[in-house]
Amino acid sequence: MISKKIAVLNAGDFWYGIDIANPDKLIENVRIAGSVTLITSQTADLVRFIKSEKMRFTTINIIDLECLDKQMSQAGKDVHAIKKWHLLVRLKYHKFLANDFRLTDLTLLECLQGMAKFYENLISKDTDETNRFDCIESQINKIIYRRQFLGVPIDSAIAKQLCSELDAQIYMVKNVLQRKYNIFEPDNEQQQIAYLISKKYQILRSPLFTFKARRNHDDGCKHFYDMLRNQRDLDSLLFMLSHWGGENKAIPTYYGFGTITSRITVREPGIQNLRKGNRKVIVADSGFKLLYIDYSQFEAGILAALSNDATLLKLYDSDIYSDLALSLFNDATKRSDAKVIFYRYMYGDTSLNGASKAYFKKFKGLENFRKSIEDEINKNHRIGTNEGNYRIATEGNCGWALSHLIQSTASLIYKRALIRVSAEVNAAKFLVPMHDGTLYQIPEYLYEATVKKIELIYKIEFEKECPGIIARVNCSDKFYE
Structure with a gap:
């Protein structure tokens, strides 16, 4: 059954909405019943409202306009110079509201109509991205907003x-x-x-x-x-x-398409960005045990697989970052420093020193691959995965092209793994997404068997997108160091 789509907006103490199929009638004091898709830019407030009204969350889908805009616009911050996304600013930018528009009680319907037009414009903008939204992003939304509804246990x-x-x-x-x-x-x-x-x-x-x-x-x-x-x-x-x-609960706001590379981000509080020593504030509910599973050398492994560089593929089986640390610092333990150099290479940093540049040039397959990426973006003016998540090129520097391809591929692999675990492993309760890993909580009596199932899914999804790689993942019952 196709659910009704309603654009909703909180103003004062009430929620107002319009049915996308019937945008001329203002719905005052929204009450949600049955299967419905809610389109908003106020997800945190909306989830809080659903919880306070004791509505059935399982029948509700949420679409965040900020995330949808990021996905469909296919543009980085360099294009629109957006530091902080704001609904009215974006509606005015796209001409769905006049530049002198002001939100008042009398203009609520006009604002909601602008939101509805914005949504319809975005969702029909690009077939590849729309297909991706239907197959991947909408499924991710169900996972993250369910957790936002439940909260994350803390001490x-x-x-x-x-x-x-x-x-x-x-x-x-x-x-x-x-x-x-x-x-x-x-x-x-x-x-x-x-x-x-x-x-x-x-x-x-x-x-x-x-x-x-x-x-x-x-x-x-x-x-x-x-x-x-x-x-x-x-x-x-x-x-x-x-x-x-x-x-004993934190209620963070999850963004399913939080960056141009489609990384899931968490804000207010930014649990993802806590230093490892401070992550001990996150705990498991009573009767549960934490599982933190993450990919080893995630981006480096993807780069090795996509470039098909034989030397880089072989290094992945040992440790690419340790090899880089040994080469540059004569100390394999400086792995974290080497990882930063690796990312600087991916981001197209032209200020890398001679030793760093020489290290990457020795990988002939990698150099050829980087050149092919530059040729592709010059020809097609965009770069992305085989399932959307494109980023368009502007007239400026496109040194980000390699980084976007690798990180958007990482997001695709990661999201597929999240979706499969959610669908196939009922005992695993999603808590916190990281870029290359996930914090789950699992009933103690099901722990060992559940970990094995999750680990297998994560490996399969990596190898599916990166043939030639035998995926490596780490599993721990600790989220902190």
Whole structure:
């Protein structure tokens, strides 16, 4: 049965909506019954409303307009210069609302009609992306919004302890930046960028990622990186403690298509981005046990398989990152530093030093593959997987092309695995998505058998998209170090 599609908007204390098939009639004080698809840009508030009204969540599908826009526009931040997505801004940009539109009680219907037109325009924009949405993204939405409805179990006592520790660490780092480097507002992004420019460092993705890439060779970058990471963790923990969900639950907001490469992101609180030592705040419900399963060398393995470079494929069976660390630092234990170099190569960083460039040039198959990607994007003006998730090329630098192909392929593999586990392994309860892994909770008495089933699915989905690879995954009952 085809479910009714309703665009919904929260204004004040009430939810308003319109039926996409009958957009001329305003539905006041929305009450949801039966099978229905709700289209909104306020997923967190909507899930909270559904929960408070004790509605049957199993019959409700949710489509987030922000995620759908990211998928269908196929454009990175460089195209629209979007730092923070906003519904009215996007409706005005696409001419579904006038530039002077203001949301009031009298213009609710007009806004909802704009939302309906926006949705219909997006969903009919590209056949490949629409098929992907139907087969993959809509299934992912069911998984993530179900968990958003239930919440993620946390230990509030641990959260409070971590907040105190992080606050002290941030204070100390800021003192160093102020006294030693004369940076008096270190949490000001413009001062962070000014520091990087003064060092003549190319900014990769964001100041945070650039500080991470340079932290082992520049003490200033290390201090900035520690401050920003600790502040982000502190913000997330404070959100857990102060937001709705009760004493022992966090209710994060999940975005199924959170980035241009279709990565699932989690915000408010940003559980995904917690430093490994701070992840101990996430616990299992009573009678359950945690499983954290993640792919080993995920992007590196995909790159090896797609490039079909024999040397790189062989290194995957041992450890590509350790080999890179040994080659560049003469120390195989500096694996995390080597991983950053690997990502910089994928992102098209032209400031890599001679030793790093020479390392990657020795992989002839890889170099030829990179050249073929450049040729493809020059010819077709977009790059993506065999199931959509394209990114369009603009007149500017397309050094991101290789990275987009690898990361969007990683997202495709990962989402297929999530969908299969959800459909085939009832005992596995999805909690937190990471880029290359997932945190589940499993009933203790079913733990061992369930882990084996999940591990097999993850391996099969990797190998399906990357022939020539014998997938490697790690399984642990710990989510932290």
